[in-house]
Amino acid sequence: MSFRPAGFRPAVFGYAVALAFALTVSVVTAQDAKPATAASAAAPAAAGAAEHAAAPATEATAAVKPGDAAAGAGKAAACGACHGMDGNSSDSQYPKLAGQHESYIVRQVADFKSGKRANPVMMAMSATLSEQDVHDVGAYFATKTSLPGVADEALVEHGQTLYRQGDPTRGIPACMACHSIDGRGNPGAMYPQLTSQHAQYIEATLKAWHDGTSWGDDAHAKIMPGIAQKLDAKDITALASYIEGLHAAESGAAAPATP
Structure with missing residues (x-):
């Protein structure tokens, strides 16, 4: 069984280009997604930390009111x-x-x-x-x-x-x-x-x-x-x-x- 060189090279080359393009898109997409994912994951944590940090101030403010x-x-x-x-x-x-x-x-x-x-x-x-x-x-x-x-x-x-x-x-x-x-x-x-x-x-x-x-x-x-x-x-x-x-x-x- 043999392949005709003239027909094989263009096909292989086309598949290779398509594969490379697909991989490149996947990598770029993954890289773009990671910071977003990290940011999304960090947002609740940051919000929780902010709430935790703000809690004492809120409690302190509520603890003593202007004189009655x-x-x-x-x-x-x-x-x-x-x-x-x-x-x-x-x-x-x-x-x-x-x-x-x-x-x-x-x-x-x-x-x-x-x-x-x-x-x-x-x-x-x-x-x-x-x-x-x-x-x-x-x-x-x-x-x-x-x-x-x-x-x-x-x-x-x-x-x-x-x-x-x-x-x-x-x-x-x-x-x-x-x-x-x-x-x-x-x-x-x-x-x-x-x-x-x-x-x-x-x-x-x-x-x-x-x-x-x-x-x-x-x-x-x-x-x-x-x-x-x-x-x-x-x-x-x-x-x-x-x-x-x-x-x-x-x-x-x-x-x-x-x-």
């Missing part, structure tokens, strides 16, 4: 013994919390819990509160109004000068730069409301800062000790008295801190 004043009313009952049920303490050694910003109260309680701010009573009380409790209590007191106090007329001029102008020659900034012209503070920066605060509490706090007491080691906590150390005893007494008499009129304008 209604819920805080009941939780604040224990605070009333010292600070007054409406946040207006009758004992001037305890600060008024009425009208105080939620953000500031939350920060201070957190500092008591961590021991950054030392006070045996508050450290014990704060230990029983959850983070949500603190936000609720803060929201409750923020809805209350601080009752106006009275300044010593003899101290008003000195106190007002320091509060509104500071003393650049001694590097003392104006208090209102952070606490506002009427003492309402700045909740975003966690600068507290000072309006109508007890002079005794303000004086004791400024003296403690002056003598080296600190409520933490971060930059925010170092602001007031650094300023208080530049004040003398007369400055502190005048400022404390002026702040107690500082309050805003119903129209919103700052009222004179006078008796």
